[in-house]
Amino acid sequence: MKPKYTSPQQFFRQRRTRMGIVFAILLAIYLGSVFLVKFQTFSSLAQVPAGLIWLFKTFIPNQHTTTYLGPIFYQLWRTLIVSISSTICAAILSLMFAVLGAKTTSPNRGFQLTVRFGASLLRNIPVVAWAMILLFSFKQSDFTGFLALFFMTLGYLTRAFTETMEDLDAEKLQALQAVGANYFQCVFCGVLPEAASTMTSWVLYMIENNIRDATLVGLLTGTGIGFLFSQYFKSIRYDAAGLIVLLIAVLVIVLELTSTQIRRAIA
Amino acid sequence: MLKVNQLDKTYGQDKHSLKSVSFTAQPGEVTAIIGPSGAGKTTILRSVNQLIRDDGGQILLDDQDIRQANKAELRKIRHHIGMIFQNYNLISPLTALENVLHGRLGAKSTLAGMFGLYSTAEKTEALALLAEVGLKDYAYQRCDQLSGGQQQRVGIARALMQHPKMILCDEPIASLDPKSTKIVMDILRKLAREKKLIILINLHQIDIAMSYADHIIGINDGAIVFEGPTAQVNDAVLQKIYRQATEQKAKVAANEA
Ligand SMILES: Nc1ncnc2c1ncn2[C@@H]1O[C@H](COP(=O)(O)OP(=O)(O)OP(=O)(O)O)[C@@H](O)[C@H]1O
Numbered sequence A: 001m002k003p004k005y006t007s008p009q010q011f012f013r014q015r016r017t018r019m020g021i022v023f024a025i026l027l028a029i030y031l032g033s034v035f036l037v038k039f040q041t042f043s044s045l046a047q048v049p050a051g052l053i054w055l056f057k058t059f060i061p062n063q064h065t066t067t068y069l070g071p072i073f074y075q076l077w078r079t080l081i082v083s084i085s086s087t088i089c090a091a092i093l094s095l096m097f098a099v100l101g102a103k104t105t106s107p108n109r110g111f112q113l114t115v116r117f118g119a120s121l122l123r124n125i126p127v128v129a130w131a132m133i134l135l136f137s138f139k140q141s142d143f144t145g146f147l148a149l150f151f152m153t154l155g156y157l158t159r160a161f162t163e164t165m166e167d168l169d170a171e172k173l174q175a176l177q178a179v180g181a182n183y184f185q186c187v188f189c190g191v192l193p194e195a196a197s198t199m200t201s202w203v204l205y206m207i208e209n210n211i212r213d214a215t216l217v218g219l220l221t222g223t224g225i226g227f228l229f230s231q232y233f234k235s236i237r238y239d240a241a242g243l244i245v246l247l248i249a250v251l252v253i254v255l256e257l258t259s260t261q262i263r264r265a266i267a
Numbered sequence B: 001m002l003k004v005n006q007l008d009k010t011y012g013q014d015k016h017s018l019k020s021v022s023f024t025a026q027p028g029e030v031t032a033i034i035g036p037s038g039a040g041k042t043t044i045l046r047s048v049n050q051l052i053r054d055d056g057g058q059i060l061l062d063d064q065d066i067r068q069a070n071k072a073e074l075r076k077i078r079h080h081i082g083m084i085f086q087n088y089n090l091i092s093p094l095t096a097l098e099n100v101l102h103g104r105l106g107a108k109s110t111l112a113g114m115f116g117l118y119s120t121a122e123k124t125e126a127l128a129l130l131a132e133v134g135l136k137d138y139a140y141q142r143c144d145q146l147s148g149g150q151q152q153r154v155g156i157a158r159a160l161m162q163h164p165k166m167i168l169c170d171e172p173i174a175s176l177d178p179k180s181t182k183i184v185m186d187i188l189r190k191l192a193r194e195k196k197l198i199i200l201i202n203l204h205q206i207d208i209a210m211s212y213a214d215h216i217i218g219i220n221d222g223a224i225v226f227e228g229p230t231a232q233v234n235d236a237v238l239q240k241i242y243r244q245a246t247e248q249k250a251k252v253a254a255n256e257a
């Protein structure tokens, strides 16, 4: 149905009314939730600085802390390897699923629906839940962590890759068809080169993301840097735990900088 | 020779876009299809290489009916029909050279095509074709770093790599400035003359059609209203091709009011 407006004034008036209603709804939701949780905004805000100062004092690493560097670096390394390998493995599978599932390249509608549904199932189970489920079968090991990250990443990347491929200009692929290219040639010579740089960005982003998640998963699977953190924490070696937090942050920042460089290099 | 007989196409239920369209296009000539927007020019062109599946009729290229071809045959036929587009439709992150080599895909085995395994002879030919369209120095440039006119010439080189009998051009100059327009149109005319290709070209610019085409096909609302040598096109003919459109618009406007 074509929207009918008698004048531009009416059009803009209607649009303003609509915006006003949306804004009013948002405000009502906010006020409602504040009322429900009895959130005493100002008194809780006042406690924040004191809390931060205490954290800072307790967790700040001192010269004694350096003795922990050995095990910390070792676990950090293992965590990094697990994050990268799970992302890469998931990316390879995602690529195949995305080709099967994206509207532009899908062999039929059944594949589209299956891939879409499967991906959203994998993605919507939180990584912590994945880890806990997998613990039953695979016990506490690096492999459990790897699998948990793998499944979640598979869901995310399949979805991201599918959308990237669907956003491609369908005419470009028709141009290859017109040349006489068959299905596989269209995918390899057209879809993949066009989508490559966006997909690489997604993979790099997922690696960064998985470093953070791997820490969390490690707490449960008893491996990696997350486990070391909880050990130090429980044995009140707060300075060492603080050092771990610091080093994770450094690692993530270094990764982010590297991936920016990589993205620029391949763009 | 391309001979189209009584081609019909209906989109969806009732959008009758081609009404028994018949025309011929000769090798060595530039044949231009002109007509108002929405008349069916793109639909005709895309039916000719079956990117659009039409509903009925005959499309004879050198007496072979393209519409009867099965999948494998169609691939072979398409290999010898080049196509260039208004928005070039090159694979933009790839180099000009790689895009030209794509012209060989229809003749290669699936695997060799997928992984870009081209012979030295093919690479040499691709470079020569780039030189022929004046892009010798741009072979290793990514296509999204080329100007519109340069991209269109890469598109022509890709079509030539197919060793085509015919090149279909859907408004190839609609996004180009006058200088690039002249370069591209000169190349197309030269190809018709020297390689005896069928050049079938959709155009919006009447003046370009008049100065470059040998044969003109006028289409209006899905039906051919004129076909003949360019010399026969006069004001009365042009009015017939374009006039009804204004009448129809007036009718539609009257209906809506
Ligand atoms: N995919 C489609 N689905 C439905 N109708 C379509 C489709 N493609 C084209 N049409 C209709 O068919 C008619 C002819 O379209 P076509 O694109 O061939 O016109 P054209 O002459 O190329 O126009 P232009 O000069 O604007 O490119 C138009 O009325 C158009 O609305």
Ligand SMILES: [Mg+2]
Pocket (backbone or CB within 6 Å): B041, B042, B043
């Ligand atoms: Mg068109």
